[in-house]
Amino acid sequence: MTPEHDAARRRFLTAGSVMVGFTLLPGAAMRAVAQTSTTEAGTFTSAAPDLPGSLKTSPMLDAWIRIDEQGHITAFTGKAELGTGIRTAFMQIAADELGIAPSSLTLITADTAATPNEGYTAGSHSVADSGTAIANAAAQVRALLLQSAATKLGVDAATLTVRDGAVMAADGRRLGFGEAVSGVNLHQQAQPGLPRRDPRTYESIGRPMQRVDLPGKVTGGASYVQDLHLPGMLHARAVRPPAYGATLASVDIASVQAMPGVVKVVRDGSYLAVVADDEWRAILAMRALSAGARWDAGPALPAQATIHAALRALPAQDIAVADRSAPAAPAVQTLQRRFTKPFLIHGSIGPSCAVGLMDGDRLTVWTHTQGVFPLRHGLADMLSMPPDNVRCVHVEGSGCYGHNGADDVAADAALIARAVPGRPVRVQWMREQEHMWEPFGPAMTTDLTGSLDASGQIVDWTCEIWSNSHNQRIENAGRLMPTWSLATPMTPAPSKEIPMPEGGGDRNSVPIYRVPNLHVHEHFLLDMPIRGSAMRSLGAYLNVFAIESFIDELAAEAQLDPVEFRLRHLDDPRARDVIQKASTRFGWAAARAVARRPDHGVGFAFAKYKNLMAYCAIAMEVTVERNSGAVSVDRVACAVDCGQIVNPDGARNQVEGGIVQSLSWTLFEQTTFEPHGITSFDWSTYPILRFSSLPGRIDVDLIDRPGTPFLGVGEASQGPAAAALANAVADATGRRVRDLPIAGDPLKS
Structure with missing residues (x-):
């Protein structure tokens, strides 16, 4: 602040x-x-x-x-x-x-x-x-x-x-x-x-x-909650179990309590934390407390190698997302494809942080939560306090978006502040805590079946989705992870799907292309072996990746240019505008016509976010290194229609950032785990896009429509960027990768 x-x-x-x-x-x-x-x-x-x-x-x-x-x-x-x-x-x-x-x-x-x-x-x-x-x-x-x-x-x-x-x-x-x-x-x-x-x-x-x-x-000025300093502020660190469900068997508190600068060791059942007068002393005390703790193991996680099959076998609530039938010409070609996405982490650059102050019967928490009012409700529930006695003040977090650890660290701050009333307490997670304990972006599977008639028109489209909830936000105190370790553990509210047209796992699963026979079905998975929640664009990332990859495959079967194939199936003039704008900026026709060097390709993709918000079309040019499977993104051209534009620079920043983030997800990112717990606990075990892998150039054209409603743009480019990248890689290599991430081993030859 x-x-x-x-x-x-x-x-x-x-x-x-x-x-x-x-x-x-x-x-x-x-x-x-x-x-x-x-x-x-x-x-x-x-x-x-x-x-x-x-x-x-x-x-x-x-x-x-x-x-x-x-x-x-x-x-x-x-x-x-x-x-x-x-x-x-x-x-x-x-x-x-x-x-x-x-x-x-x-x-x-x-x-x-x-x-x-x-x-x-x-x-x-x-x-x-x-x-x-x-x-x-x-x-x-x-x-x-x-x-x-x-x-x-x-x-x-x-x-x-x-x-x-x-x-x-x-x-x-x-x-x-x-x-x-x-x-x-x-x-x-x-x-x-x-x-x-x-x-x-x-x-x-x-x-x-x-x-x-x-x-x-x-x-370098004070900008984030991580920078917040209040008079008399103490520093705290929590000690986490080694894995989900582990319970504390024993711990040496006395020796840690005697360490220099330690103000208090907090224990409530299996919940452990330490408070000190200095951040480094808090870290040293946390390490000592962790070393002196013994844990009984919780249930094993499923095997990573078969996680998608394991998820598809879980109990599910079946949801009919779209179901319509209309007369159409007979199908002459049918394709069926499966696409998968792994668990992803938010990977906030600054680990989650909050500051709590219990002053008499009133609690104030400074937090980078995405929802101060729902968090207030959760904290009040956790501490059995009247909500009016809890104040949550938003302060930006470094690299905070989606449902990352912000709410959980706020719960840490509240629990610890209650133990040392009258003093502000700053709690920051360690990097390994961020990577292992935040809510992950859920793994997903999307199956697509599509049929073409003799003229190359889509006549039938079927989609099946398997996904956990993308919305484990704070409906009750049990949704706050630290409450799981309390002497009286709290149970998360049951998972519920976000209804369409917003959608959760089924977000953007209904193509806006002209399709006479359309059937979309979601298998909403009720059990959650690995904790998941909202991550930028939710199910739209995989669903747009799948739809727009599949559209390219259908275009190839119809022997049509991918851009022309899309335009043939679109009636929405604003959708057509962004596609034509992006293809013109990219020089699509020329790029497709020229003889390209080996392992060099171009790809295109389009979506209207949630079928409600911003239109986004992206063309991309890539080079693939066959020996390593590395992908270089040479250039990106993008067109966006987000209605009335408020700040063109801000809108362009969001689109560019979404493209870069999507490239990171699509090329590199996946959470790794073994039966004993999460193993991708730092940046070496969870690689992300580095500066050396940034696109050589990104051009973003904005179509301004004054007087029309504002359309959200922050999550419009993630899905199209992923699909444009995959389509360009397929064009370069002749190999279609449908399981994310795509770089490395899947492309080696």
Whole structure:
């Protein structure tokens, strides 16, 4: 947390003229939100379903925009900055709708004491949901200011304009926002259908703006929860069991308690932690405590070599995702293929960290969670505290995205802070704890069968998916991993699939291509031998990889160019636009026509994320080294349509980052394990993409559509990037690899 950010929060929370109580919904609606705010996408029960974006769940204007009589403007969001640049985008949105400069306002993010409950920051919903709410709330607040100023100035509101935080009359008179807001009640419900500004008048939206979160990150300033330092702060480390289900048989606490700087050794059943006055002393004490602990083994893990067969044999809830039939020409060719994905880790660059403070009967946790309100519920449940006595404040985490260890380390901080009340306690995981204990991205299998008629049109498509839950977020305290080791262990809430159209393991399993006969079925696996949860794009990564690889194989059977084959099966004009844009930028026709050197290939892929959000098409050129199986990505061309673009640089950053991350997953990444536990416990046993493997060039073209809804872009490129890479490798080698990751042994010859 930067000093400026912290100071802004303190000013907000201590300014009585601004903070007026935060019960924004009727009691029944609040309970509905609390009960259902643990969904991956944050689309929970609506109190005002006719309102746009997150106004549905927090409809009061002053939940989003507040202006005091000194003219201080504060915008609020329940979403958390995860390095995607949403703080900057939200400031641009609020500023343009209010008619001020972004620098004129303060933005408060994800804090249970201050901001609306928007569930999780997930599923590429931030700008689409929260940005839409901020835009509409700001537009309505601006209208109220104009009306108030018109009354005070004795003129028609239609003759007034807004400039530099003031309302201007045609005769030169002006009222500052502070004067105009005097007497105006912003604690009123937003109204549906009220106009926003004409997109042609925007001065910030659609233009690049330097991200407000970057200066500290690039200069080494305090930017992350890992950098947070509070007065009198203690340092703690937890000691983990050697594997899932192991229980503590014995431990030498006395010798560790006597070590220099050790304040307390915490034990609750099999839960162990140490608190010290210095971080290094905490690490030394953790090592000593670990060395003196003896454990009884838990149940064995399945064999890695047969994990997909083992998962497919587990009990499953069968879900019919799509089932339609229509007259079609007879099939003359049928293909059937299987695609698999291993368990993946988030691999956050900074291991998970949180700071907890138990002050009397109140707990505060500074955390990089994706959902401060669901986490508050889980921590209160864990400690048997009233939720109102728990405050969760979001602070960015280094390399944090998806459901990594953020919630679990927050539980560590809460448990340890309870043992040393009155002192802030900073808890950070070690690298091996991060790799072994975070929730993994689930392993999956996708089977596809497709048939072509005599003209090369797809007439039949069948998909079967096997997947564990991609949503083990904090529905109860038992979803917090440290509670498993307590003297009275807590049981995780049962797994539930995320319903379509968002989807979990079945996300993006329904192709948007024109297919008369379509059958998609998910086998939702109820048992979870290896802990899994949300990882960026969820099931869409494998499903798009599978669909777009299979489309290329069908195109080859039809003897058609892969891009032409896609266009033949698409009616959506925006889908066609991104495909044509990417192929033109890449020079697809020329690249396919030229005689290429050996082991050199090009590939193409496309998807509309969740069939609801951003359109993304990617062309890629690669070179394969046959002796080692190494793949070099020579260049990437990408086109994206995410509706109205707020910050072009931010959108482009997200697409580029998604491409790079997907290349890492697709080429290198997989969790390894043996019956006794996880074995990929550091960067040498879990390799990721290095700078030397970055693409030679990435070009991203953005198709801006002013006045259309914001479409989430953060997870749009992962699936298409994986498929474009696999298609290019197949083009280069004549070998189709369908089991991820693909580099190394699968490509050696």
